[in-house]
Amino acid sequence: MAVVPIVQLFGIDIVRFSIDLLTLYSLFLVVSLTLNLEAGYTGVPNFGKVMFVAAGAAAAGSASGQFAALVLGVNTHGNYNGFIYQIIPQIDAALSNNPWLSISLLLFGVLLAAAVGAVLGFAVSYPAIRLREDYLGMLLLAAAQFFQIILSGYEPIIGGTQGIEVPNVFGWFFGDVIGVRDVVFLLVLGVFALLVFLYCEKVVRSPLGRTLRAIRDNELASRSVGKNDVAIRRKVIIVASAISGMAGALLTFYLGSVGSETWTRVTWTFWIWVIVILGGAANNAGVALGAFSFTFLLKAVDQVKFNFQPFIPIDVNWLEYIMFAALLIAILAIRPEGMLREKPTLTMPRSVLERIMESSVDPVENNQQGNHSARVDSAG
Amino acid sequence: MVEAFVTDTIVYASLFGLMALGLTLTYLTTKVPNFAYGSFVTIGMYTAFALYRTQKINPYASAPIAFLLGAVASVAMYLGVLRILSKRGSSLVALMIATLAVDIAFVGIFGIYSDYLTLRYALINSKYFYPIPDSFTLFGTAGIVYVAPISLCIVTLAVFLLLTRSKFGVAMRASVENPSLARVLGINVENVYVFAWFLAGGFAAMSGSYYVLWLPGGITGGSNLIVEIFAASVLGGLASIYGAVLGGLVIGASEVLVTKVALDRLGSWVGIYQKGIPLIIMVVTLLVLPKGLTSINWRRTLVSTYPSVRSELRRLYHSILKLARIGS
Numbered sequence: 001m002a003v004v005p006i007v008q009l010f011g012i013d014i015v016r017f018s019i020d021l022l023t024l025y026s027l028f029l030v031v032s033l034t035l036n037l038e039a040g041y042t043g044v045p046n047f048g049k050v051m052f053v054a055a056g057a058a059a060a061g062s063a064s065g066q067f068a069a070l071v072l073g074v075n076t077h078g079n080y081n082g083f084i085y086q087i088i089p090q091i092d093a094a095l096s097n098n099p100w101l102s103i104s105l106l107l108f109g110v111l112l113a114a115a116v117g118a119v120l121g122f123a124v125s126y127p128a129i130r131l132r133e134d135y136l137g138m139l140l141l142a143a144a145q146f147f148q149i150i151l152s153g154y155e156p157i158i159g160g161t162q163g164i165e166v167p168n169v170f171g172w173f174f175g176d177v178i179g180v181r182d183v184v185f186l187l188v189l190g191v192f193a194l195l196v197f198l199y200c201e202k203v204v205r206s207p208l209g210r211t212l213r214a215i216r217d218n219e220l221a222s223r224s225v226g227k228n229d230v231a232i233r234r235k236v237i238i239v240a241s242a243i244s245g246m247a248g249a250l251l252t253f254y255l256g257s258v259g260s261e262t263w264t265r266v267t268w269t270f271w272i273w274v275i276v277i278l279g280g281a282a283n284n285a286g287v288a289l290g291a292f293s294f295t296f297l298l299k300a301v302d303q304v305k306f307n308f309q310p311f312i313p314i315d316v317n318w319l320e321y322i323m324f325a326a327l328l329i330a331i332l333a334i335r336p337e338g339m340l341r342e343k344p345t346l347t348m349p350r351s352v353l354e355r356i357m358e359s360s361v362d363p364v365e366n367n368q369q370g371n372h373s374a375r376v377d378s379a380g
Numbered sequence: 381m382v383e384a385f386v387t388d389t390i391v392y393a394s395l396f397g398l399m400a401l402g403l404t405l406t407y408l409t410t411k412v413p414n415f416a417y418g419s420f421v422t423i424g425m426y427t428a429f430a431l432y433r434t435q436k437i438n439p440y441a442s443a444p445i446a447f448l449l450g451a452v453a454s455v456a457m458y459l460g461v462l463r464i465l466s467k468r469g470s471s472l473v474a475l476m477i478a479t480l481a482v483d484i485a486f487v488g489i490f491g492i493y494s495d496y497l498t499l500r501y502a503l504i505n506s507k508y509f510y511p512i513p514d515s516f517t518l519f520g521t522a523g524i525v526y527v528a529p530i531s532l533c534i535v536t537l538a539v540f541l542l543l544t545r546s547k548f549g550v551a552m553r554a555s556v557e558n559p560s561l562a563r564v565l566g567i568n569v570e571n572v573y574v575f576a577w578f579l580a581g582g583f584a585a586m587s588g589s590y591y592v593l594w595l596p597g598g599i600t601g602g603s604n605l606i607v608e609i610f611a612a613s614v615l616g617g618l619a620s621i622y623g624a625v626l627g628g629l630v631i632g633a634s635e636v637l638v639t640k641v642a643l644d645r646l647g648s649w650v651g652i653y654q655k656g657i658p659l660i661i662m663v664v665t666l667l668v669l670p671k672g673l674t675s676i677n678w679r680r681t682l683v684s685t686y687p688s689v690r691s692e693l694r695r696l697y698h699s700i701l702k703l704a705r706i707g708s
Contacts, residue, residue, distance in 0.1 A: 039473065043473075045473045045476065045477075047415075047476070047477075047480065127663055127666060127667055130667065131666055131670075133472050133473055133476075134411070134412070134413050134472060134476065135614070135666055135670070137413060137415075137473070137476050138413045138610045138614065138662075139662065139663065139666060141415060141480075141606065141610075142606065142607040142610055142611065142658075142659055142662060143659060145604065145606060145607050145655070146607060146655050146656055146659045149652060149655050150652060150653070150656075153651075153652030154652055266484055266487070269480075270480055270481070270484050273477050273480070274481075277474075277477065313495070313499055314491075314492050314495040314496070314499075315491060315492075315495055317488075317491070318487075318488040318489070318491035318492045318495070319488065319492070320488070321484050321485060321487055321488030321491070322485045322488040322489065324481075324484070325481040325482065325484045325485035325488070326481075326485065328477065328478070328481040329461055329465075329478055329481050329482075332465055332470060332474050332477070332478055333464055333465055333468060336468070336470060336474060
């Protein structure tokens with residue numbers, strides 16, 4: 001049976017630290033990439049990011065358990081949230097030797113979260129595409145605040161502030177040895193993050209990506225060349241919200257519980273913004289770098305906190321808030337474009353354009369044209 | 381004894397009027413929605429709480445101190461963050477995210493301060509505290525029910541007199557309307573903006589110190605009111621301080637009254653949707669009336685709709701007559 005080794009360095013368990021770091025990194029990467037798609041490329045300042053992540057988490061956490069209870073025939077006494085501490089152990093026991101049900105439950109939760117995120121994104125997009133940046137910012141911030149109040153107050157969803165437990169969908173793997181579950185989850189999350197990264201890169205390097213930037217930079221000009229800015233903005237918000245919801249669902253399955261307190265404005269709106277600004281808006285590689293730097297900083301501070309908290313009379317979390325707020329303002333003042341700046345889309349050289357024109361006349365060279373445009377795209 | 385929902389409405393509406401007035405002052409000058417504004421309210425809450433619990437000073441007496449602290453914090457934020465960033469040519473979104481950062485930093489500062497209060501004075505509930513008992517009652521009603529609306533009236537009147545009757549106030553209006561032209565005329569626009577932020581922070585903190593006489597406060601007590609404060613300012617049009625006062629009154633009153641009606645009719649489960657009311661008002665205002673209540677030309681609206689309403693009624697009357705004739 002595989003057991004994760006323990007390597008100590010300066011009294012810190014390096015393996016444990018790395019696993020936690022990479023898990024959090026993957027989650028932050030996914031959510032910040034979607035924010036980058038919205039705010040960086042399309043110019044929709046989403047100040048309510050936490051709402052979409054939390055919605056996905058709540059939907060997945062609540063529905064997957066109820067679905068499993070239904071399939072396995074666990075008696076919920078008609079009150080799932082009320083008997084959660086009796087129901088979840090029964091589900092977990094059944095899931096631990098039923099890999100297919102576990103995997104389909106995971107997929108069910110994640111897809112449901114994507115659907116809920118998309119619906120919420122669609123709802124928000126109605127005012128979002130009609131409002132100016134400042135009004136939109138206010139509206140999204142207020143909507144997210146309201147959403148959190150609903151989550152903490154309305155008990156049927158996730159049991160209010162108490163929260164509910166979520167089935168363990170990784171239990172069948174190596175019999176739930178401590179550590180192995182984390183590695184498996186990290187792999188799942190890593191693949192997911194990689195896919196999202198590749199998808200975002202694909203989108204922004206395509207003609208659509210250039211359209212997004214055109215809408216952001218000059219709405220009127222993009223409209224005049226026949227781009228439907230309203231429809232495109234709506235699509236971007238829906239896709240970004242769906243992916244954010246999926247990230248929330250995955251974290252819920254990992255944590256094994258979901259509560260309204262898990263999803264704070266500080267972590268899932270503010271820190272995501274810090275990552276995008278730090279890494280560089282409208283640059284996916286920059287955001288990936290920013291997410292890593294930020295997560296490393298965060299985990300390092302956590303480690304210091306863990307080791308030094310007994311000697312400090314106040315809660316170190318507060319210092320973290322002040323530190324990252326100061327960091328963000330410093331970046332905005334000193335290097336507003338972030339670590340990696342946005343690469344401009346340059347016009348193709350005249351020789352290339354001429355060759356494309358020639359080749360489009362001659363159908364035999366159509367293949368070559370494809371090669372050229374692909375090369376220019378990846379360069380720009 | 382007045383019914384609870386009446387006093388609730390009075391206190392809520394007055395305090396939100398006061399808060400919205402301050403927020404609109406900051407928006408008028410810098411054109412950035414200030415997400416940290418709720419924290420200025422929290423400054424007032426903690427000033428009132430700390431001085432009451434440690435020195436036995438009642439919140440009415442500590443309100444001027446709160447006003448000063450909030451005003452200083454507000455000016456510090458304007459000079460230390462927003463002015464520096466806007467001088468470097470930051471975009472609107474960058475300035476908005478900076479104000480959110482300031483809000484987060486304030487939450488951190490309040491957290492540290494509440495830890496300090498716990499350590500130094502053994503106040504265990506300093507992160508989330510219950511309302512402070514009012515120091516006087518009049519005709520069987522708590523003092524805040526009188527003090528909050530009177531304060532709002534005094535502040536609105538004072539701001540009105542300042543803007544219309546004093547030279548500095550005229551300079552303020554000029555700086556808001558057209559900064560370049562005001563500069564040409566020799567007005568120090570920067571000083572005017574600093575003063576506007578000073579007042580805004582002061583009003584926020586003052587309303588915060590009154591707020592904890594009626595409702596619980598805490599580290600995020602002010603930040604959680606941001607929905608109502610923004611809704612009130614948006615309803616007022618974000619361009620008029622009188623509109624903001626009106627917006628605050630409408631938001632505060634409708635939140636209490638609609639919730640009261642809904643609680644009576646539908647049961648206690650609607651209570652948590654209370655904050656949905658300002659949110660809905662905000663969304664509807666933004667979509668239907670983006671320039672707010674003050675943008676409506678009431679006289680023209682009434683005069684212009686009157687003839688069409690009359691002709692509609694006449695047409696309706698004739699069609700009913702026709703129907704009646706067919707029927708007979």
